[in-house]
Amino acid sequence: MEPEEDPVELAMERDWQANLAAEEAARQKAEDRWDAVYLLENTRSTVLCVPALRAEACLLIMVKIRSKKFGAAEKLKHSAKRDRGAARGVNKQHHKLKLACSSTPQQKTVQLRDFQQEWFFSDIVGLTDKQAEMMLRRFGVLPKKGGVLHCWQCGERMSQASSSTGADSGDVKQCCNCKVPGRHYLQLRHSQVAWTPFWQGQGCTRGYAPKYAAFLRLCYCLGVRTPPDALPHYVNDTKTQVGRDTLRWWVEAVRYALAYVEMKEQKDVLLKADGASHLVVRQGFTARHAKKRQRTKEEKYRKKSAKDTPKQAQHGRVLVMSGRFSKKTVVRPLPHTVQKRGAPGGGETFREILPLMTRHIESDSVVAASDSGSGLTKAWQALGVPAAQARHGLDEMTPTVSFPSACLSSKQARTVRKAAAVKKKPAAQFSPKKRSFRIVGGDNQCELQIAVGKNQLRRVNALGRMAPRHAHVTLLAARRLLQNPGLRSVLDTLRAYREDRAGKVGCNPAHFADVLKDSRWLFA
DNA sequence: CCCGCCAATGCCATTTACTA
DNA sequence: TAGTAAATGGCATTGGCGGG
Known part of the structure; x- marks a missing residue:
């Protein structure tokens, strides 16, 4: 199969290559570290403690014993013999310290079963298209009638266009500044529904009226996290059949808006006077499929050119930053990377991480407990934050790390004192003479955040x-x-998205919910 | 927009390989 | 030989693609 010679794809490919080259040097320097990262990637850690204590233990310190696994286990066997007894002993000792990852209770999300909504599904089901449209308009998903639109190229106010394209062009606006090749002025058809999910595709062309009622039902279903394959059964009725493609597109659009608002809300989150934990997550594969892919792709590549080493793209990397005390979490996407197939997971680079950290972390008042990795280490050093890093390659997963008190800035010291002052489960402990203190290393808070995210993803398949x-x-x-x-x-999310982007310069309506063409907000 | 096709992938159950 | 880790089989879903 020939790769598509799509310009966008080519651009992405170029990015990957550039990224790869940039990371290659760093990777080779710290090759041994990647083994550890690889372990993290491919291993499921189990919470190992006395069953009765399990819940409590999770709250105190996550004691994790890594199970032996494929691949990486061999290496350990040859070099350092693993000693589970010893690891367990250390873990027990740590447990006795009663140090906690945080001194505040877990932040709980509303359980869906206890969640009360203003409407029941039956209320929504009964609505006609007209009523649904009114409701959508009331909540701002659709713009108010007769609202003012601005050109997305020049910002100029758009005016009503004289009908030119056909019978359905009663709702066309145009910008008198901007010219389009082959047409006089930049025009916007169906301006009433521009920057909503109803604009794209043929949703409102060819004389189709938007299926507002169905869309409302879809929103309800998505709101209660219904798996996509169940959606048609709730969204369709005898009169209205929403096609597979439309449904896909709607789901995509809603998710896009959700993600946009989520990003917007966490843009200004600042972790201060906090313990912060960090983690970079990548998407992994089942070992079997990775192998299978390797074979088939190799064959494919060989046909084309022998020197092509198979590459594995890593999508969906995110940097998770989480306050241990405030429980605020920031999830920042990282660009895709490419690496040799079968190579240990690539590391996150200092360069891509630092800006995100400086943005979300008040470095002089934060004490970090972080994942290991050269990029993260370097970033912490650059920020001047003492960081207790997890050691994922070892059986003993929750090291307590001691620091001399002298390395703290005054604000950081206050943070630590606050954390240590808690009676029951302090997150930090000072030595008797207060010369040093110790905290729990690692990134359990972040791993938790990842886990809940993954659970949700699993739920919706x-x-x-x-x-x-x-x-x-x-x-x-x-x-x-x-x-x-x-x-x-x-x-509300859809409204926020529309209000944020409709008519804004640079927000082409045709790029609504198109990640490839409009993803600046994702990485900015 | 609609439809059929297909590669990619997760997950469960079962089989195979390996080690003490 | 028994117990466990890894591999495999089988099934189901998702999303991209091309044609109508």
């Missing part, structure tokens, strides 16, 4: 199936729906 270009959007959308379920939330 999206885990690992995400189209590469949707990987980030789907994850963010799932996180948002977890925290803000319900129809109202979905509608």
